[in-house]
Amino acid sequence: MTPGARRALAAASRLFYERGIHAVGVDLIAAEAGVTKKTLYDRFGSKEQIVVEYLADRDERWRAYLLERLQQLEGAGSVERVRLVFDASRAWMDDNSPKGCGMVNAHAEISDPTHPAYAVITGQKQWMLRLFTDLAPAQAHALMLLHEGAMVAHGLRVFPAPIEYARDLAVELVEREGDGQQEGERE
Numbered sequence: 046m047t048p049g050a051r052r053a054l055a056a057a058s059r060l061f062y063e064r065g066i067h068a069v070g071v072d073l074i075a076a077e078a079g080v081t082k083k084t085l086y087d088r089f090g091s092k093e094q095i096v097v098e099y100l101a102d103r104d105e106r107w108r109a110y111l112l113e114r115l116q117q118l119e120g121a122g123s124v125e126r127v128r129l130v131f132d133a134s135r136a137w138m139d140d141n142s143p144k145g146c147g148m149v150n151a152h153a154e155i156s157d158p159t160h161p162a163y164a165v166i167t168g169q170k171q172w173m174l175r176l177f178t179d180l181a182p183a184q185a186h187a188l189m190l191l192h193e194g195a196m197v198a199h200g201l202r203v204f205p206a207p208i209e210y211a212r213d214l215a216v217e218l219v220e221r222e223g224d225g226q227q228e229g230e231r232e
Contacts, residue, residue, distance in 0.1 A: 050088040053078040058099045062147055066096055066154045093161050096151075100165040103147050108172065110137055123181045124219050127188060130180070131212030134192065138199050138208065145200020149193070181219045191215050 046054070056077035060069040071092050075082045089095045114133045118126050144150065148166045155162050173192065178185040191211040198207035 047088065049078065049080040049084050053080050053085055053088065054095070054098055054102065057095045058102065061096065061099050062142075062144065062150070066151060071095075096155070096162045097165060100148065100151055100162050104165060104169045104172075106141075107137065107169070111176075124216055126180050127177075127215050127219050128212060130176070131192065131195070131208055131215060134196065135199075135208040135212075138196065142196075142200070146193075146196040149197060150200070181222070183222050184215075184218050187218055188215050191218075 053074055057069070057074045060074060060077060071082055071085055074095065075085055078085075085095065089098065111130065111133050114129055115126060118129055138146075141147075148169050151162065152166050155166065157163060170189075170193070174185060174189050177188040177192070181188060191214055195208040195211035198204065198211075204210075
């Protein structure tokens, strides 16, 4: 990717997250990035493709961030790993998503399954469900609901510490249902 294209993607990412996808036009992205509209269209082809690349980049960074933290708990039980997912989500939200989950926010604007960005949005949520299924199979759906609800509540700032609240409920659920055993305790 050329330096101009990198600047354009960085500008688009910031603007899309801060203002919303529909509120940001190609002219504004080009102006913020210090490139021409021609450069944008030569590199990305369309605004839709810029949106796809913005969301794909955000998703890739989130997955790498979370997986790196989970690798540090290799061999830990489900409870510790579920707790870590929620704690990592809180840190990510504080550093990268003060207005809530970028994928949820994007879905509020892009709900058409034929839009090329739709697969990126739903793909991240499917990946999270698979992750929770790997961590605690019997509680995966409940963990996913707690996690996603916490992300939305965090962005809305309806009450304090929603991610911590959801984390505590998730840990309690996993402990109660028995998936919280240490790996060495399983037969």
